[in-house]
Amino acid sequence: xxxxxxxxxxxxxxxxxxxxxxxxxxxxxxxxxxxxxxxxxxxxxxxxxxxxxxxxxxxxxxxxxxxxxxxxxxxxxxxxxxxxxxxxxxxxxxxxxxxxxxxxxxxxxxxxxxxxxxxxxxxxxxxxxxxxxxxxxxxxxxxxxxxxxxxxxxxxxxxxxxxxxxxxxxxxxxxxxxxxxxxxxxxxxxxxxxxxxxxxxxxxxxxxxxxxxxxxxxxxxxxxxxxxxxxxxxxxxxxxxxxxxxxxxxxxxxxxxxxxxxxxxxxxxxxxxxxxxxxxxxxxxxxxxxxxxxxxxxxx
Numbered sequence: 381x382x383x384x385x386x387x388x389x390x391x392x393x394x395x396x397x398x399x400x401x402x403x404x405x406x407x408x409x410x411x412x413x414x415x416x417x418x419x420x421x422x423x424x425x426x427x428x429x430x431x432x433x434x435x436x437x438x439x440x441x442x443x444x445x446x447x448x449x450x451x452x453x454x455x456x457x458x459x460x461x462x463x464x465x466x467x468x469x470x471x472x473x474x475x476x477x478x479x480x481x482x483x484x485x486x487x488x489x490x491x492x493x494x495x496x497x498x499x500x501x502x503x504x505x506x507x508x509x510x511x512x513x514x515x516x517x518x519x520x521x522x523x524x525x526x527x528x529x530x531x532x533x534x535x536x537x538x539x540x541x542x543x544x545x546x547x548x549x550x551x552x553x554x555x556x557x558x559x560x561x562x563x564x565x566x567x568x569x570x571x572x573x574x575x576x577x578x579x580x581x582x583x584x585x586x587x588x589x590x591x592x593x594x595x596x597x598x599x600x601x602x603x604x605x606x607x608x609x610x611x612x613x614x615x616x617x618x619x620x621x622x623x624x625x626x627x628x629x630x631x632x633x634x635x636x637x638x639x640x641x642x643x644x645x646x647x648x649x650x651x652x653x654x655x656x657x658x659x660x661x662x663x664x665x666x667x668x669x670x671x672x673x674x675x676x677x678x679x680x
Contacts, residue, residue, distance in 0.1 A: 382648070383639060383643045383647070383648060383649070383650065383676060383679060384412035384413075384648060384649040384650075384676075385411060385412060385639075385649075385650055385652070385671075385672065385675060385676055386411050386412045386413040386414065386415065386448075386616075386649055386650070386651045386652075387406050387411045387413075387414050387415070387651065387652055387653070387654050387672070388414070388415040388416060388417065388452050388618065388651050388652070388653050388654065389402050389403060389406065389414055389415070389416055389654040390416065390417055390422075390425065390653070390654070390656060390661075391416050391417065391430060391431040391432070391433060391436045392425055392428060392429050392430055392431070392656070393429065394429065394431075395431075395436075395439055399431075399436070399439075400439065400443055402654055403439075403440040403443055403444060404443050404444060406444075406447060406654070407444045407445070407446060407447040409669060409672035409673060410672060410673060411447060411672060412447070412448060412649065413447060413448035413449065413450060413480065413649075413651075414440065414444075414447055414448075414449060415449070415450045415451060415452035415480075415482060415651065416433050416436055416437060416440075416451065416452070417433065417451075417452065417453075418433035418434075418451040418452075418453065418454040418455070418482075419433075419489070419490070419491050420458060420490060420491050420494045421490045421491075421494075422489065422490070423489070424659065424660070425659075426490060433451050433454070434467050434471065437449050437450070437451070437471055437475075437479070438470075438471060438474055441471065441474045441475035441476075441478065441479075442474065446478075447478070448478045448479070448480055449471075449475055449478050449479055449480070450479055450480035450481060450482055450552070451480075451481055451482045451483070452482035452552070452554075452572065452618060452651065453482035453483050453484040453552070453554045453572060454481060454482065454483045454484075455483065455484050455485060455486030455487075455491065455509075456485070456486055456505075456508050456509055456512040457486040457487075457491040457492050457494075458491050458494060458495055460532065461512055461515040461516040461519055461532055461534070462519060462534050462537045464516065465516055465519035465520055465537075465539050466539065468481060468520065468543070468549060469520070469539055469541075469542060469543055472543045472544045472545060472549050473544055475544075476544065477543070477544035477545045477549075479545075479549050480549065480550050480551075480552055480569075480570070481549060481550070481551050481552065482552040482554060482572055482616075483513065483516075483551060483552070483553060483554065484509070484553070484554030484555065484560070484572070485505045485506055485508075485509035485554075485555075485560060486505060486509070487505075506557075506559050506560070507530065507531070508531045508532075509560070509563065510559065510563060511529045511530060511531050511532055512531070512532060513551070513553070513563055513567050514567075515527055515529065515532055515534065517548070517551075517567055519534065519537060519539050520539065520542065520543055520547075520548035520549065521542070521547045521548050522539070523538065523539065523540050523542070524536055524537065524538055524539075525537045525539070550569035550570060551567050551568050551569055551570070552568065552569065552570035552571070552572050552614070552616055553567060553568035553570070553571055553572065554571075554572040554573065554574075555571065555572075555573070555599075556573055556576070556577075556595055558598070558602075561595070561598050561599050561602045562602045562605070564599060564602070564613065565599060565602035565603040565605070565606060565608055565610075565613075566606060566608075568613055569612075569613065569614065570613055570614035570615070570616050570649070571599055571613050571614070571615055571616065572616045572617075572618060573592065573595055573615075573616070573617060573618070574617075574618045574620075574621035574622070575588050575591060575592060575617070575621055575622040575623075576588060576591035576592070576595075577621070579591060579622070579623050580621060580622070580623060581623075582623075583622075583623040584623055585622070585623055585624045585627075587623070588622045588623050588624070589641060589642070589645060592617070592642070592645055592647075593645050593646070596610075596615060596645065596646050596647075599613070599615075614648045614649055615646050615647045615648050615649070616647070616648070616649040616650075616651060617642055617647045617649070617650050617651065618651045619650060619651060619652050619653070620652075620653050620660065620661060624638070625660075626660075626661070626662070626663060629652070629663045629664070629667060629668065629671065630667070631667060632667065632670045632671055632674060632675060632678070635667075635671045635675055636675050636678045636679060639675060639679060640679055643679065652668070652671065654668075655668050
């Protein structure tokens with residue numbers, strides 16, 4: 381099974397003070413895709429610089445030529461399907477059809493209350509996500525959409541000319557629970573996971589790998605329920621949130637071992653964070669570049 385290697389570049393640097401350089405260097409290093417987080421702020425970066433995902437991806441699309449681009453991930457926490465669809469169609473056009481939408485239900489972080497609302501319950505987040513995704517799918521595949529749901533509405537919303545990619549740009553649906561996996565099976569061209577969060581603090585790498593295999597099996601079951609071949613979906617692992625944290629990035633050999641084990645578990649794409657000194661993603665830049673340029677060749 382072939383494996384692709386991608387990166388995620390957090391939007392914490394001004395474009396002309398290192399931001400642009402990271403995106404163009406990612407393409408030079410040969411990454412399959414470069415993604416960015418779509419948050420209003422995030423964890424330890426909350427009180428520092430943090431820029432918007434859509435303008436960042438627009439600039440990245442203009443600065444690169446071949447590499448795929450996208451969010452990892454967008455959520456309904458502060459977005460509406462109608463306005464997001466218009467932005468995605470524009471991004472897909474500017475990039476020449478290189479955009480992937482990573483999308484999930486969202487969580488209880490800063491995004492959940494930044495607009496002044498009370499945090500949604502897990503049940504409401506799941507309900508909203510299901511409706512959001514279904515409406516967004518329609519908006520990106522139909523010229524005109526009218527819809528009245530429990531949480532979202534659209535009145536003769538025009539999304540002409542639609543995406544460059546047909547029938548629409550791909551969705552990479554982040555999910556671990558049953559409802560989310562069913563949505564990934566129905567709408568996704570890819571499935572995204574960060575592993576089992578319950579194992580992050582005290583789990584082991586072997587436990588994490590077993591949990592990831594179980595998630596993939598449940599995705600396959602969800603696909604089977606609707607008559608879809610699970611092999612049609614790419615399986616994407618966003619690294620940095622499994623019990624081994626940054627251990628796979630200590631050396632090229634350590635990463636090759638990690639990537640090989642996860643390829644055997646069925647993953648088709650591994651996403652690594654662009655190094656950020658003094659953060660949870662403080663990977664040695666020389667090791668990072670060796671991984672980008674040499675790891676896939678060593679995997680064979």
